[in-house]
């Protein structure tokens with residue numbers, strides 16, 4: 001059988017092939033090197049994917065060597081000197097003293113407070129900033145800052161590099177981050193990941209509503225309530241995270257031992273098989 005001869009014009013573009021009228025008039029290189037013409041293509045989805053990818057690469061690269069860390073959320077509008085701000089400073093300090101790096105959104109308010117506490121205690125203070133439609137800069141207490149264009153990339157970093165979340169009082173942004181974390185834990189996407197709400201007066205009403213309405217109508221189960229830990233005590237918040245870390249460490253060590261045991265057993269079986277041949 002003879003192969004069909006291709007008579008139409010053809011162009012290979014990386015993994016893609018274009019033929020006939022779909023062959024573009026210029027090549028990628030030409031379009032790259034030719035500065036003239038509109039820049040609309042910069043805003044097209046395939047290019048956006050590259051930018052998204054680049055954000056993941058940069059984020060993973062910058063954060064890979066962090067020590068154990070805790071992500072702190074809370075209002076961008078909390079004023080320095082207010083009780084919530086002071087609570088944030090105290091929390092950042094306590095986490096740093098316990099050896100945790102402190103990750104925040106890098107902005108003002110509670111984020112600044114937690115970064116400030118961590119920094120003052122000589123800890124690792126991290127800000128994962130986000131591009132916003134108004135003028136905005138990383139707070140002065142961030143020692144390692146990474147700026148993101150995309151909320152969802154930044155959120156991955158908040159979870160991936162943290163042993164748990166502590167949430168100070170906040171608005172929509174804080175609530176969004178809190179409920180995303182709870183959903184990830186509820187659906188088993190992250191395990192041994194405590195979510196602590198700091199400030200019973202602020203969070204108590206929401207917690208009661210979740211119990212009386214959300215649980216009562218069967219939209220969550222009784223055990224889901226246990227995913228939220230409510231306290232006013234900074235040391236207790238740190239302790240909750242440290243204990244979960246301990247449990248995770250023990251589980252990982254047990255998994256590692258099981259894998260090693262299996263490898264030794266497999267090797268013994270293989271050796272026995274060779275000897276009997």
Ligand SMILES: CC(C)=CCNc1ncnc2c1ncn2[C@@H]1O[C@H](COP(=O)(O)O)[C@@H](O)[C@H]1O
Pocket residue numbers: 072073074075076077104105106107108111129130132136169170171172173174175177
């Ligand atoms: C003054 C002002 C509004 C600045 C906004 N600047 C911000 N910079 C960085 N992260 C932010 C900012 N606003 C919201 N976020 C994100 O959303 C949360 C706070 O939102 P909110 O203020 O509670 O709803 C933070 O944990 C943070 O991750």
